[in-house]
Amino acid sequence: MFSNNKMRVGFSALSFLAVAACADTGSVEKTAADRAESFSASRIEADVRFLADDTLKGRDTGSEGYRISANYVAAEFAQLGLKPAGENGGYFQEVPFKTAKLDVESAAMSVTVNGEEKTLTAGDDFYMSGDVNVPSGDVSGDLVFVGYGIHAPDLGHDDLTGVDLEGKIAVLIGGAPTSFNSEIRAHHGSSTTKKKELARRGVVGTLVVSTLAGEKRRPFSRLKKYLGSESFDWVAPEGTDDGTPRITASAAISHDVARMLFEGADMSFDDVLAEAEEGTPKAMPLMTSASIKRDSILSDTFHSPNVLAVLEGSDPELKNEYVVMSAHLDHIGVSEHAKGDDKINNGALDNASGVAVMMEVARAYVRSGERPRRSILFAAVVAEEKGLLGAEYFAKFPTVAKEQMVANVNVDMPILLYDFADVVAFGADRSSLGPVTAEAVGSIGVALSPDPMPEEGIFTRSDHYRFVQQGIPSVFLVTGWGPSVDGKDGGAIFREFLGKTYHRPHDSLDQEINYQAGAKFAYVNWLILNEVANADERPRWNAGDFFGRTFGGLGVDASEAR
Template structure:
């Protein structure tokens, strides 16, 4: 369908016409199909979930529990099978918080034989940790570039470097030459620390890149000192014995610069090299001590809400396509400017949960069941680090090997009638052609990641499924011109700059709920194709994430 014709149709007409073409069932009228994806029902869900009464749905709060009960009640009304614990819709996730003990936190460095205590906030930043609450380490400092071990990509900062008992000075992030999604994985501090710990590193000092420092100056971290960090608590007996780094701190560029004294190379030189590629590792002439203690809360619970639409095939119904959307937001900001302190999270992510529930309703109201079962998961604590999804993906209430794919919905910016979508993760697996066909069938194009430097691929719940080897796709409303000629990218950027994680993400916005119905339909098309296909989704041959998490054999020539 060419652009002039496509723009001439309304979003609702597109939904109806494409839906009939997709099913091939000429007996279903366009109106019948369009009714299955209702802007009014999506609006009703968003209005409830983003109401001030829920006070921003913070994980562990009463407002979040009200939201969870609302979703569970809708599951029950739809007749979805409870997939939580003890015959309920709830998987109660155990959480604790950890806050840095500022009275004992300390970083000292020794340069030219002189020991200097660094100042918290001005020179270094660190946070508490639920699972590794305390650490007290000392050692010589070794600069290891980005700290990345990726020989299949022709990049290995750690090859031949003696790191046993050392403190690693690491540049945050990953080289810009990496594919954006692979860069997000390798740039993760979790990925780096796991590899460094396996080589005997006892602690890390982290410094931002030159470009990163310009975007987010180190001094901004000071206001976050003492902030509570959330994490889930592993069920008894489920932990691992892998080595862990117990103490880490971010340091300023000024501090890092002093650590290179006498090294034969300057901090500024290696940072300039890092902007272009991979600076060489250097054993510095300096040492450091890092001490960190955490103040832990008692355990509290906040649930994932899980319901299953049972499949129709006697064999394939034992496989599950998981549709996820995070139910939480960030609660109340007492220091927010103005009288409104409640972060309602209308678009982040009441809209995503509403889209997910509308997909469930579309199935139930049609009376059509796909061959595979669909597990609808409204998950907790995404804003705290994708924690609810991570807990479910690690400790699922259905057989992990029977979860064949994840379709994730997070923060669709429903402020314009989008004409394109960004499909994070789609081109990693056989979900790519499915996604392209689904979008194309209603005149929506796929466009590439417009902000690869942000590492979005690792920053929403689908990534926790990827880490368990499950092919996943995460759609975001695109940045191209909208159907009615608006600049989607400008609207999206303005949302990120002025509204994201602020009280303004509320019902006062001009939310386009018809765009919400359209977005639900695109996701339904993907979900429906996967749920009815003869074969389960597969990672592409040689794909990086398939090799890393999905058990595929390595083939460097096919690395992507």
């Protein structure tokens, strides 16, 4: 690890290089080779070494270490001469957060089976968590089983139409059928998606039970240790509540409790689970009822910023449109119970490397003296590790006109441990960003590979997805799993990182980070960003694409789909 003195020397060197480069805007790079060489491995290394130093204590949202990292990025944006795009003429969009913990002592649930009321035990029979935006709920009602609780008639799956749900508590199976495309399954399997639709139909509470495979993978008994744990969420600005109905009390239940709730029903719970394996459990009323009570213990509001800056476009008209480049600046902080002496999760590759790549793209524009036709908005966002919260806040409450954000290029956790020869571009095949991405990577001899882990639904699991949910076409690149230029097995290295390093203290500067691969990755992202920023037309969703249809209109131009 670098000492504080060495860290200061690295920062000073970085500042000198950037200032010197900015002063030399008279020579504009013209060839691809010249451009590639202008992306500096040493500058990326300097950024990563600062952001992943122990001094910042893992950059946890709301922490002093995160604030220092945000100041560092804002200072670099200012030094480059980028326009502030935050609030009040500055670089920060201060995101208001609260934390919520379940008040375990007051949490209560009872069920009535065959006329007999039975009191259940938190942790053993049911599990709840606190909620920032819906802190309390106290509901009672008859139970209705609703299968997976999914309304997706366009996919030939509808658990809800024709089911009387007004005033009811819905019992549902977690997740979504495995027959769904993995990315679509992630959307429909989300509790947020389900609760929104169920609340619209009058449901007052939900009880969620896992599938056979889910129970085997993550037994219900493991949840008990998380009772009373802290959850994060942003707090909506005043006057932005649209009055959408919300479910106020929800719980996960054990398989044993579920069996009890199905007593007297047309099918047993075990038969329903078997049907769920085929993806076709049928909705039906249950002969039981329940009461659920939940209260949350809320923290005071605190703030942690997104860092936002704009490189203004050169076209008099198109400069009012923005291509957003995002990278999350936060990590998970300190793990007091981590094995060994090192408790700090430095997040060198998750995502100091991604922020460094984004900053190097900004420098490349400033050094060249060239401005694309559209403006580029650089966004170092907070609270990705808490549930993509900083990106969600910005996408919902942007500091520029939402309809003028035409695309998002996201950088998250590039595994810079090998000289990659291929990349995976999540989301590229869903919009006109696909051909742009293919041409960009191909122009420098990098292959475009398919998703190597489709079962993980990665498309919905990084910050770009919050832009997708606002109807904005997005692409998210990661280093590929194929054989690397330097003869390494990229897939094996990536898998080992996920299994042994991801979200652990080992994601530190002790790794053999290939900063030259970082420079190449910055160039690849610049190529995509630059093509979108200079194109005559803004990106379009592919006709009929699920996410374009769900969030951006029925396969039409994104500008018509807000």
